[in-house]
Amino acid sequence: MKLKILFVSAEVYPFAKTGGLADVSSALPPALKKLGHDIRVIMPKYPCTAKAGKKIQSLKIDLKLSGFNEKGTLFKSELDGGVPVYLIKHDGYFNRKHIYGEPGSDYPDSVERFSFFSQAVLEAVKSIDFKPDIIHCNDWHTGLIPVYLKSIYRKDPWFSQTKTFFSIHNLGYQGNFPHSQLKFTGLDESLFTEEGLEFYDQISFLKGGLIFSDTLSTVSPTYSQEIQTPDMGFGMQGILQKRSGCLHGILNGVDETIWNPKTDPLIPVNYGPKSLSQKKQCREDLIKTFSLRLNKKVPILCMITRLSQQKGIDLIMEAKDALDKQDVSLVILGTGSTEYEAFFKQWSREQPDKIATALKFDESLGHQILAGSDMLLMPSLYEPCGLTQMYALKYGTVPIVRAVGGLKDSIQEFSEKTGKGTGFKFKAPQLKFLLKSLQKALSYFHQTQTWKKLMLNGMSKDNSWEFAAKKYSLLYQKSLRS
Numbered sequence: 010m011k012l013k014i015l016f017v018s019a020e021v022y023p024f025a026k027t028g029g030l031a032d033v034s035s036a037l038p039p040a041l042k043k044l045g046h047d048i049r050v051i052m053p054k055y056p057c058t059a060k061a062g063k064k065i066q067s068l069k070i071d072l073k074l075s076g077f078n079e080k081g082t083l084f085k086s087e088l089d090g091g092v093p094v095y096l097i098k099h100d101g102y103f104n105r106k107h108i109y110g111e112p113g114s115d116y117p118d119s120v121e122r123f124s125f126f127s128q129a130v131l132e133a134v135k136s137i138d139f140k141p142d143i144i145h146c147n148d149w150h151t152g153l154i155p156v157y158l159k160s161i162y163r164k165d166p167w168f169s170q171t172k173t174f175f176s177i178h179n180l181g182y183q184g185n186f187p188h189s190q191l192k193f194t195g196l197d198e199s200l201f202t203e204e205g206l207e208f209y210d211q212i213s214f215l216k217g218g219l220i221f222s223d224t225l226s227t228v229s230p231t232y233s234q235e236i237q238t239p240d241m242g243f244g245m246q247g248i249l250q251k252r253s254g255c256l257h258g259i260l261n262g263v264d265e266t267i268w269n270p271k272t273d274p275l276i277p278v279n280y281g282p283k284s285l286s287q288k289k290q291c292r293e294d295l296i297k298t299f300s301l302r303l304n305k306k307v308p309i310l311c312m313i314t315r316l317s318q319q320k321g322i323d324l325i326m327e328a329k330d331a332l333d334k335q336d337v338s339l340v341i342l343g344t345g346s347t348e349y350e351a352f353f354k355q356w357s358r359e360q361p362d363k364i365a366t367a368l369k370f371d372e373s374l375g376h377q378i379l380a381g382s383d384m385l386l387m388p389s390l391y392e393p394c395g396l397t398q399m400y401a402l403k404y405g406t407v408p409i410v411r412a413v414g415g416l417k418d419s420i421q422e423f424s425e426k427t428g429k430g431t432g433f434k435f436k437a438p439q440l441k442f443l444l445k446s447l448q449k450a451l452s453y454f455h456q457t458q459t460w461k462k463l464m465l466n467g468m469s470k471d472n473s474w475e476f477a478a479k480k481y482s483l484l485y486q487k488s489l490r491s
Contacts, residue, residue: 010486014041014048015141017130019123019150021052021094023061024086025108026372028315029261029396030148030178033228036264039090040478049139051130053103053122054084054096063087065096072097072132074125075161076195081129083136089266095137097129112344120186123214124194127153128161135167143485145174149184152218153194156206159221160196172488175222177215179393180236180243181319184214209244219248224488225256226481228394229415233258241391255491257484260418261394262474268376268400275376280405282468285461288380288405295381299365301338307363308454309338311382311406313375313397316345316353316368321388321411326352327440337451338363339386340378344370379404384450390438392416398432402467407460408432409446419472423463425453431467 018034020026038048058065063086070083084096097103102122110116131154134141146154155173162168191201191212199205205220206212219225227233233256235241237249249256267273270288271281277294280287296303303309314320322345332339341353341364350368357366367374379385385401387410394415398408402419410416412434423430433450435442453459 010489011045011047012142012482012485012489013140014038014046014485015130015134015139015144016048016050016147017144017151017154018050018052018147019126020108021050021088023063024052024058024094024096025055027108029394032264032396033178033261034147035088036262036474037478037481038092039088040262040474041482042090042092043475044478044482046482049093049095049137050088051095051097051133053126054098055103055105055108057108058086058096061086063094068137070133070136072129072136074128074132074195077125077128079125081125083133095133097126097133099125099129102126113346118193119184120190120212121193123150123184124153127151128157128195130154131157131162131168140167141171142489143172143174145176145481145485146218146222147176148178149182149213149215149218151175152184152214152216153196154218155221155223156196156200156217160200172224172485173222174224174226174485174488175218177219177225177227177236177393180215180227180241180245181391183208183216183243183245185209185211186214188212216245216248219245219252223255223491224484225249225252226484227256227258229260229418230258231417232391232393232414235391235414259477259480259484260415260472261396261399262477263396263399263403263472265403265473268403270380270404273376273380275373276380277377280380282465285405285464291377291380292383293381295340295377298377299340299367300361301365302362303338306455307336307338308383308451309340309381310384310386310409311340311378312343312386313378314341314343314387316343316349318346319390319392320345321390321438322346322349322352324388324438324440324443325386328443329356331440331444333360335447335451338365340365340367340382342367342369342371342375342378344368379406382406383454384409387411387416388435388438388443389413389416395419399472402431402470402472405464405468407450407463407467409443409450410434411438411443412436423453423466425459428462429466430463431470432463
């Protein structure tokens with residue numbers, strides 16, 4: 010069955026990106042289009058969208074919203090693969106330096122911004138004469154769309170056959186705001202109940218998505234189980250347990266048009282499984298870029314990550330002394346907590362020959378680091394899916410990860426006996442287990458043929474979006490039949 014699908018996201022690469030949500034939002038829709046579905050993407054129009062290198066045209070369509078004095082304007086562009094992208098312009102809400110707020114905080118009018126966006130999405134589809142079978146919502150910014158459809162829009166014939174599909178990319182980000190701000194949503198006070206939007210005396214956009222959507226998904230099978238437990242449920246585990254029958258875990262894929270060392274224009278030399286020796290030139294380039302002083306036997310470890318507690322940065326801080334004694338190098342790319350940034354800055358000052366830090370978001374540098382490194386460290390406390398470890402596999406950079414969420418699902422422990430496996434995993438977030446996995450990796454690194462086998466195992470693993478898209482397609486159809 011070929012469906013009409015509206016894919017709603019607060020960020021879509023290359024128009025806007027703060028994390029993995031943008032990558033998913035740019036890669037999954039074209040994969041669904043290849044299956045024959047009529048899919049459209051819609052997002053806010055931020056200033057950064059003008060830097061995407063895509064033609065953006067005004068449709069000269071004004072979006073007037075019930076309950077809002079504000080109105081938006083609709084623009085149109087497209088993703089690679091010919092998927093239409095609609096952008097909702099409202100200078101008061103979206104013409105700002107940052108997408109969500111100043112670093113470390115949300116904008117104070119986030120309720121108004123994303124309430125407006127959610128209603129504007131529903132008005133936009135009517136303006137472009139598109140009756141969606143499925144509205145696929147992503148994360149808390151879109152959590153009110155299912156709520157609006159079952160309240161304000163419940164009698165609107167345009168949506169009489171529409172089902173909602175809500176994807177959780179990270180349950181830790183919930184869009185929780187004071188009860189007093191409910192008035193900005195246009196929703197009735199009667200929805201502020203335990204069965205509705207109330208969450209510990211706040212309103213929760215995420216809870217709205219979890220309760221009012223027809224089908225729920227998250228970004229790996231293991232994470233779909235973890236979020237139903239007190240340890241990783243962030244207070245939502247009870248709701249997710251009740252809805253477990255319609256909660257599904259689908260592992261994200263890799264956009265191989267962007268992440269492929271054979272064709273990547275952002276790395277110094279292209280290489281693949283049959284030209285693996287070329288990766289050494291990428292390593293040499295990385296050493297020059299960061300002015301490292303290393304001999305050929307010293308492995309380069311890398312971290313390309315948000316510097317937050319979730320990413321296991323405290324564990325790396327704890328491992329500093331042990332890593333200083335090891336004959337290894339570490340390259341870090343990312344931004345985040347001031348405390349963590351200061352730690353890595355100081356470490357690279359102390360050990361400039363082997364520790365390098367780039368405290369910024371830099372897509373191009375991320376490609377260069379993955380191509381030039383030997384191993385990737387991802388010691389996350391929790392990780393819904395993780396994409397960097399799957400990118401690393403494509404580039405022959407061996408992941409050392411904590412066995413949690415999508416990291417557990419996407420990395421297979423290497424066994425020298427069978428020759429199978431793609432990396433190394435440790436269970437508990439404790440220093441001794443991290444170091445044990447690292448020691449295991451280092452022992453194989455110095456066995457040239459074994460290490461080459463391990464690299465090729467990862468490079469040959471198929472993590473393309475094609476498989477994930479087929480699973481989403483089946484779930485959409487199941488949702489329509491229910």
